[in-house]
Each structure stands twice: as C-alpha cells, then as structure tokens.
Amino acid sequence: MRNKEFSDRRGNAATAKATMLDAFRTAQATAAPEKAAKLAQxxxxxxxxxxxxxxxxQVKREEQQQLESEAAAQRAAKxxxxxxxxxxxxxxxxxxxxxxxxxxxxRDLRYAKRKAAAMAAA
Known part of the structure; x- marks a missing residue:
C-alpha cells in the first residue's frame, strides 16, 4: 500500500509539474506581444x-563657441x-x-643773431 501511495504522489507531482509548465508556456506566448510593445516603447x-x-x-557647444567669439572680439577691441x-x-x-x-x-637763432650783431658792432 505504501508503494501505491508513493507512486500516486509521484504521478500527481509530474502531472502538476506538466500543468504548470503548460500554463507558463501559454502565459509566455500570450505576453510576447505585450513584451514586444513594452520593449519597443x-x-x-x-x-x-x-x-x-x-x-x-549641441546647444552647449554653440553657446561655448559664441562666448569664445565674444571674448575674442572683446580682446581684439581692447x-x-x-x-x-x-x-x-x-x-x-x-x-x-x-x-x-x-x-x-x-632760441639758437636768436643767440646767433645777437652774437653776430655784437660782433658786427665790435
């Protein structure tokens, strides 16, 4: 009697496992489009x-270039x-x-004229 109970339990476990595996596969197949949609999203x-x-x-690079060009213009103006x-x-x-x-x-011309006049007068 004991063997019969063990084999029954073993058979029941195998059936339950197969049922769970089938349910998992069905759930996977059902959820596949939903998963694909989520992945695409x-x-x-x-x-x-x-x-x-x-x-x-890009905006940061453009701002940096503008700042650099303004700084160069300011340096050039300075x-x-x-x-x-x-x-x-x-x-x-x-x-x-x-x-x-x-x-x-x-002044040198005036001095030269005075000297010339003084020499002419002397």
Whole structure:
C-alpha cells in the first residue's frame, strides 16, 4: 500500500509539474506581444532621451563657441583701444618733442643773431 501511495504522489507531482509548465508556456506566448510593445516603447524612450541629450550638448557647444567669439572680439577691441591710446600718446610725445626742438632752434637763432650783431658792432 505504501508503494501505491508513493507512486500516486509521484504521478500527481509530474502531472502538476506538466500543468504548470503548460500554463507558463501559454502565459509566455500570450505576453510576447505585450513584451514586444513594452520593449519597443523603452527603445523609443531611450532614443528620445539620447536625442534630447545630443540637442542639449549641441546647444552647449554653440553657446561655448559664441562666448569664445565674444571674448575674442572683446580682446581684439581692447587691443585696438590700447594701440589707439599708445598711438595717441606717441603722437603727443612727438609733437612735444618737435615743439621743443623748434623752440630750441628759434632760441639758437636768436643767440646767433645777437652774437653776430655784437660782433658786427665790435
């Protein structure tokens, strides 16, 4: 009697296992289109995320390039302003030196005339 009970239990377990395996396969087959749809949705979301990331990076690169070009323009303007100031200062110095040379030449001419007049009178 004992063997009969063991074989019954073993048979019942095998039947239950087969039933569960069939139910699992049926559930897998039923869920396959749903899984495919979810997978496609996840892929679409990931692609959209990557596209948004690429757009943000592009905007950042463009902003960086704009900032760099503005900085270069500011440096160029500052350099031009510095050169203009230096040129104006050089012109001013040149005029002062030229005026000084002209005054010295006039003074030397006056001294030479006085000396010539003093020599002619003597």
């Amino acid at each position: 996840r892929v679409a979301v990931a692609q959209a995320r990557d596209q948004r990331r690429a757009q943000r990076e 350099t031009a302003e510095t050169e203009l100031r230096k040129s104006a200062m050089d012109d001013r110095i040149a005029r002062v030196v030229a005026d000084e040379v002209a005054r010295k030449a006039e």
